[in-house]
Amino acid sequence: MPAISQRQPPVYIEYDSNTGRKPKRFSDAFQARRFYSQQFKLGNKPKVLKELTMTTATATKPTTKKSKATKATRATKKPVAKKVAKKPTAKAKLSSGLKPCQTKILSVLKDGRERNRLYICEKSSVRSSAITYYLGSTNPEKRKHNDTTRFPSLISLGFVKAEVHDIKEKDVVLFSITSKGKKEISK
Numbered sequence: 726m727p728a729i730s731q732r733q734p735p736v737y738i739e740y741d742s743n744t745g746r747k748p749k750r751f752s753d754a755f756q757a758r759r760f761y762s763q764q765f766k767l768g769n770k771p772k773v774l775k776e777l778t779m780t781t782a783t784a785t786k787p788t789t790k791k792s793k794a795t796k797a798t799r800a801t802k803k804p805v806a807k808k809v810a811k812k813p814t815a816k817a818k819l820s821s822g823l824k825p826c827q828t829k830i831l832s833v834l835k836d837g838r839e840r841n842r843l844y845i846c847e848k849s850s851v852r853s854s855a856i857t858y859y860l861g862s863t864n865p866e867k868r869k870h871n872d873t874t875r876f877p878s879l880i881s882l883g884f885v886k887a888e889v890h891d892i893k894e895k896d897v898v899l900f901s902i903t904s905k906g907k908k909e910i911s912k
Contacts, residue, residue, distance in 0.1 A: 737774040740764045748774060823909070826851045826859045827879055831902060831910040834885065839899035863887050863898050884909055 736757040739748045741764075751757035757773075764771040823831075829849035834840060845860070846853045861878030862868040872881050879885040884906030889896050902910075 738764070738771050739774055740771040741769040823882075824859065824876060826855070827884075828910070830856075830859055830879060831884060831906055834900065834902040835907060835910050837902065837907075839888070839890075839901045841897060841899055845900065860885060860900060861887070863889070879906070 736751045736754055737748050738751065738757055738761055739746050741747075749760065751760065761771045761773065826849070829851060830845055833845055833848045840848075842853070842856055842860070845851070846856050851859060857867075858871055858875050859878065861880030862871060868878060868881060872878055880887055882905075884903060885900050886903055887898050887900050889898055891897075
């Protein structure tokens, strides 16, 4: 069997870096494929180039020379536009330091009716997997553990109460807001 004498032509891959887009040359296509997948996983937007042209090479090289500006030219530079302040979030509005998801849950419950977890998740757009951390577990031991490892739940803070009801021969936990919770959401 004859040996392979011709290899694939060199491959250039252009990718994002801290200083801009950079090309990299690979003589082996397998190395290029491995590098491409690594850069893709890192989110550096790799692009395969057939051949490296001068415009690509010069456009991607960062300039290392820094211009030396005199005091006069520095003074004549245009002022930088001021950043517009963002609107305060629900977290910033509440003095108790509640999480934004907890404020959403309180706003769903503020009508005073008892609601189950599923309804609260749908109306407040809180993930069903995280609702136990925000509301609080009905098991006191689990709730205490979650409060110490994460943050205080609404039940622990006294903003929400949980009651177990027997509906169609099944125990269903329904949550309702307390007067303390109504005061907190009205602030």
